[in-house]
Amino acid sequence: MTRKTARASTPPANGEQDPANVIRTEVEYKSFQSDEVSHTDLGLADDQLLDMYRNMLLQRRFEERAAQMYGKQKISGFLHLYIGQEAVSTGVANAMKIGEDSVITAYRDHGIALAMGMTSNECMAELFGKVDGCSKGKGGSMHFFSAEKRLFGGHGIVGGHIPVGVGIAFAHKYKEDGGVCICFFGDGAINQGSFHEAANLASLYKLPVVLVVENNEYAMGTAVHRASAETDLFKQATGYNMPGALADGMDVFDCYRAFSDHIAMARDNQPSLLEVRTYRYRGHSMSDPGKYRTKEEMENKKNADPIIRLKAYLVGHNLATNESLDVIDEDVKREVKASVEFAEKSPQPPLESIYEDVYAQKDYPFLK
Amino acid sequence: MAEMQFREALRAAMVEEMERDDTIFLMGEEVAEYDGAYKVSEGMLAQFGAKRVIDTPISENGFAGLGIGAALNGLRPIVEFMTWNFSFVAIDQLINNAAKIRYMSGGQFKVPIVFRGPNGAAGQLAATHNTSTESIYATFPGLKVVAPSNPDDAKGLLKSAIRDDDPVIFLESEVMFGWKGDVSEEKNYLIPIGKARIARQGDAVTIVGHSKSYWVAMKTAEMLAEDGIEAEVIDPRTIRPLDIDTILESIRKTNRCVIIDESNPFASISSEMTYQIQERAFDYLDAPIMRITAKDTPAPYAKNLMEYYMPSAQDAYDACRKVMYVD
Ligand SMILES: Cc1ncc(C[n+]2csc(CCOP(=O)(O)OP(=O)(O)O)c2C)c(N)n1
Numbered sequence: 001m002t003r004k005t006a007r008a009s010t011p012p013a014n015g016e017q018d019p020a021n022v023i024r025t026e027v028e029y030k031s032f033q034s035d036e037v038s039h040t041d042l043g044l045a046d047d048q049l050l051d052m053y054r055n056m057l058l059q060r061r062f063e064e065r066a067a068q069m070y071g072k073q074k075i076s077g078f079l080h081l082y083i084g085q086e087a088v089s090t091g092v093a094n095a096m097k098i099g100e101d102s103v104i105t106a107y108r109d110h111g112i113a114l115a116m117g118m119t120s121n122e123c124m125a126e127l128f129g130k131v132d133g134c135s136k137g138k139g140g141s142m143h144f145f146s147a148e149k150r151l152f153g154g155h156g157i158v159g160g161h162i163p164v165g166v167g168i169a170f171a172h173k174y175k176e177d178g179g180v181c182i183c184f185f186g187d188g189a190i191n192q193g194s195f196h197e198a199a200n201l202a203s204l205y206k207l208p209v210v211l212v213v214e215n216n217e218y219a220m221g222t223a224v225h226r227a228s229a230e231t232d233l234f235k236q237a238t239g240y241n242m243p244g245a246l247a248d249g250m251d252v253f254d255c256y257r258a259f260s261d262h263i264a265m266a267r268d269n270q271p272s273l274l275e276v277r278t279y280r281y282r283g284h285s286m287s288d289p290g291k292y293r294t295k296e297e298m299e300n301k302k303n304a305d306p307i308i309r310l311k312a313y314l315v316g317h318n319l320a321t322n323e324s325l326d327v328i329d330e331d332v333k334r335e336v337k338a339s340v341e342f343a344e345k346s347p348q349p350p351l352e353s354i355y356e357d358v359y360a361q362k363d364y365p366f367l368k
Numbered sequence: 369m370a371e372m373q374f375r376e377a378l379r380a381a382m383v384e385e386m387e388r389d390d391t392i393f394l395m396g397e398e399v400a401e402y403d404g405a406y407k408v409s410e411g412m413l414a415q416f417g418a419k420r421v422i423d424t425p426i427s428e429n430g431f432a433g434l435g436i437g438a439a440l441n442g443l444r445p446i447v448e449f450m451t452w453n454f455s456f457v458a459i460d461q462l463i464n465n466a467a468k469i470r471y472m473s474g475g476q477f478k479v480p481i482v483f484r485g486p487n488g489a490a491g492q493l494a495a496t497h498n499t500s501t502e503s504i505y506a507t508f509p510g511l512k513v514v515a516p517s518n519p520d521d522a523k524g525l526l527k528s529a530i531r532d533d534d535p536v537i538f539l540e541s542e543v544m545f546g547w548k549g550d551v552s553e554e555k556n557y558l559i560p561i562g563k564a565r566i567a568r569q570g571d572a573v574t575i576v577g578h579s580k581s582y583w584v585a586m587k588t589a590e591m592l593a594e595d596g597i598e599a600e601v602i603d604p605r606t607i608r609p610l611d612i613d614t615i616l617e618s619i620r621k622t623n624r625c626v627i628i629d630e631s632n633p634f635a636s637i638s639s640e641m642t643y644q645i646q647e648r649a650f651d652y653l654d655a656p657i658m659r660i661t662a663k664d665t666p667a668p669y670a671k672n673l674m675e676y677y678m679p680s681a682q683d684a685y686d687a688c689r690k691v692m693y694v695d
Pocket of ligand 1: 108156157158159185186187188189190216218219220284
């Protein structure tokens, strides 16, 4: 299938941009969706595919459980669920070098954290505000961090982390460590000046960054066409003289391929803008019933569910049976359940820790 | 010791530190090819090259954030704001990112970055180019705020700021860039952040003044000396952390205090100092603390209004005599 969208389908050689891949106008482009290509075409091994399935399911079950725990008031604050978008996080985690490349994202960060290999225990404990949480209970849902995995946060100010992501890329290039930064933000964030400034700086300085707009069609209750004059968000790339492209965020094959291409470009110090069209099934956060969407729209989108799609592929290609996939699901549910127990048991942070990690020095003279 | 302008002392600090540690780089508007809007970075592009002395577009939010990301990922950026007035365009980066990421990440990430540039009034530039920002940034835990008054302190404190593992707001002054003073040439000349300087000894009244206000304080002390009144002058040098102990020690001796601060008065650093002093040394005070600040208005353009707007030595002199019940 070809569609009227655009992506640089192969990385440019020697850092030179292939003019055909610099998207200045719409071009015909072949996509890489799971009903059209095989996983081996994409260089994915059978086992890896099953891992991807497990991981997407883990994100889903983790968040379903988190929603339940929120209802029980075990979790407070904002809780923005990623349900529906799991193909994006899993796609990128398989395309990048975890621990060498860097990731920064907004507040909808549970999915990417789990995809990058952070444990359900540390993530659930963070949601519970416990000392074993990935940010020691100081960050909560919106602020998952892992120095080890190079997840530079979950960030709560819409668009505020985009320049930071470009700065992380700047340091990769400065240190010549070969790493790239993958910087995620939403369709709402693209209208912040910080996006514009960051994209311009990234292109001006030729930084190893992939700017990824996760277009899930809504910024809170505002549909993308009510916020952006140009709804093909990837086209904004032309304004920064960088490649821009579109991927199907509901299809993990297409995500994986798109991220692989764009990360390769970034390794050649070619920044780019990748739009992934995805969808969140839940409201913006737990307090949002999502009344701005119709039932039909929801049903349509659920038919495109990334997990069901991959399941169909696995079964259809005799890589798994429904039963063996059910076993994976049971295993994942057990893991998540155990993480709730872990989070329950983990102590609350000691009160003195309120003064820790504000400054480097231990004896900072706080007003007490 | 060598005689240096304030701007030369700042440059010397940056150059010495950049020679020592190649993860340090300088970025900002006009810092490189133009040699610095106020020539603080003159010659640095030639010495360090375009990798480490970097011109930016007029994108304060963007390059402040870029610096923070670079700091998170192992570098030590120095980000120059052409003036601190323009930092307001980047305030989200400073307050929501630089100040808070260490805390929110449970200490996993540090943000060793210096934001520096001219702060406060610089003649008749009117309201948008004339803001003292110390109390704004000092209110946020996670940031350190430094405001030196002379070239030697500027050098020693900037070197400390660059080596500090936390984000430092380093406030200079446009009118002071050309002022001269003796500066240490020692390579490891570090003045600790958080230590005030007793600039003049006296027992009649304590006058506190940082940055340019320090010079007003010294002038005031000279005027008082002509009356036979010996004032003690304290230059806090660092706004956060504030060396309140040194101020208190002086007040326990003089029992009187006047604070000079060119910020707008409402919720200013002088408000904070006043509160901390009464909280900790109320019993030692023989008179209410007085403060001399900028007027509680935006800065005007007209020469006479601007002079009236700024804290003056005459006003401080009158205040000192008042707290001593001389008049
Ligand atoms: C600067 C700023 N303005 C407003 C908000 C409140 N807010 C939080 S999320 C959000 C919607 C953002 O939508 P989008 O960027 O598309 O991300 P998504 O929620 O779809 O993942 C808004 C308005 C905020 N956190 N920061």
